Amino acid sequence: MLTRLRQEWPITAALSVVVVGLLVVAGGHFRRGTVVLSFGVALALFLRLLLPSSEAGMLAVRSKAVDVAVLAFLAVATSLLALWVPPPSN
Numbered sequence: 180m181l182t183r184l185r186q187e188w189p190i191t192a193a194l195s196v197v198v199v200g201l202l203v204v205a206g207g208h209f210r211r212g213t214v215v216l217s218f219g220v221a222l223a224l225f226l227r228l229l230l231p232s233s234e235a236g237m238l239a240v241r242s243k244a245v246d247v248a249v250l251a252f253l254a255v256a257t258s259l260l261a262l263w264v265p266p267p268s269n
Contacts, residue, residue, distance in 0.1 A: 189230060190237040193223035213261035217254050224250035 184191065200216030223238055227246050232239045240246055 187236040189223070189226040189235055193219050193226065193238070195219075196222055209264065210261050210266065213257055213264075217257035217261060220250060220257060221254040224254055 196219030197216050200212045200214075200219055202212070203215055204212030206212070224247060227235055227238045227243065227250060230238070232243060238246065241249075
């Protein structure tokens with residue numbers, strides 16, 4: 180089990196950041212949480228881009244080009260969403 184977890188460190192790192200972002204959103208800070216969430220997706224993007232497929236673990240789903248393109252789209256889309264949604268008015 181521990182060996183398997185060590186092999187999957189890239190997805191664990193990225194998902195940990197995404198979970199922190201979701202907790203921040205749940206705490207009532209939509210913009211901050213969404214920025215943290217998009218950072219987690221960007222982390223997955225750069226790990227997939229830099230690591231060879233044999234070391235990327237579960238981040239390697241399709242070809243590297245497709246994975247990087249999808250993750251880049253999601254990172255940019257969540258970042259734009261965080262900036263686009265207006266803050267709540269009191």
